[in-house]
Amino acid sequence: MSTTTDELNPLILKNWENLRDFDPEIYGAIRGEEVRETEGIELIPSENYTYAEVLAANGSVFTNKYAEGYPGRRYYGGQEYTDVIESLAIQRAKDVFKCGHANVQPLSGSPMNQAVYLGFLKPGDTILGMDLSHGGHLTHGHPVSHMGKIFNFVRYKTYPEEEGRIDEAELLALAKEHKPKMILCGYTSYPRDIDYAMFKRVADEVGALTMADVAHIGGLIAGGVMRNPFDYDFDIVTTTTHKSLRGPRGGMILCKEEHKKTVDKSVFPGLQGGPHMQTIASIAVTLKKAQEPEFKEYAEQVMKNSKVLAQTLMDGGMKLVTNGTDNHMMVMDTTESFQIGGTQAEEILDRVGITTNKQVIPDDPNPPLKPSGVRLGTPAATSRGFKEAEMEKIGNWILEALKNHEDEAKLNEIKAAVMEMCKGFPVPGIS
């Protein structure tokens, strides 16, 4: 190959032409998804529109490469470029999250949490984590998750009517009774910030490790608009990279320097084989983006948008779990507000081009596939440039659609308005 490394490879466009010609069904679905993501409003709080640069890195030749091991000590040859990208990703993660070590190899959120438990604990050990209907994740010990079978999860709850407060005395009593090896905070459906100092106090009382799964709010911590668990001396922090951080689908385990060996051994060879180097290249790009001043502005706007959306919904009679939000997310109790279950509400909103996801509410009497609520969030909408004015419109469309869901003409009118507004806000890397 006679090109220099800073020249664009002229085959890039040809690759897409080849895909279109060879496999029109798959190509058509990719183009269809581009249209869907462009024409509708994306409010699933765990999704985002990644950067054009990340799409490029993620579709790169690093998908060809095996790189089991870590920079400087791999089990295959030909690592001069893989070592460059992984070392950069690690250093940038340490800088962004202000921590002693970062492992950037977890394939996504579930393996990242599994690697932590399996590395630091023995089967049967106790983990004190959040009740799942109050916002905990499947990997925080749901019986259907393998982790729930291997470890003994004990649950704490929130007070949803008191803004989702977690009671320190209750947490301490549970910790003293069950003597957990690890105390876990950080959630998948919790609209408030976390009192890491309180968790650390309780953990210190019983000699437990502290872990925060900040998958949802990693970007908001990176942008400096939410608390960073490392400022409270946490041991381990896990985050996915595709949510508020705006990167590729992946995961990272961040920790104190003293835990480096345990974490690295647990990810590889403990749990995984060859890391996905195309993802690691994209994570490095994402973390470079997170260090730019624009990312702080982005994180601030995510929070402002979330406040406006929550207030608009509450003003229109929607009951929100925890009665508001301190982060990018809110959970609507559509059953109590409008006697519409979460599944039906999600379908009604899909019908008008607003994508959300059904969600259990604390101590939900209904099962996860037919829950009482719907979860919303602002990271993706903010990435395409929506600000407060657009969020107010979206909040009102949600209310109108739910209140008039039997009126086809009204739903068509809202859908047309949604598409019209979206036309003015291109999606990064797509439109």
Ligand code: DSN
């Ligand atoms: N599935 C993710 C979410 O939607 O929150 C958590 O892993």
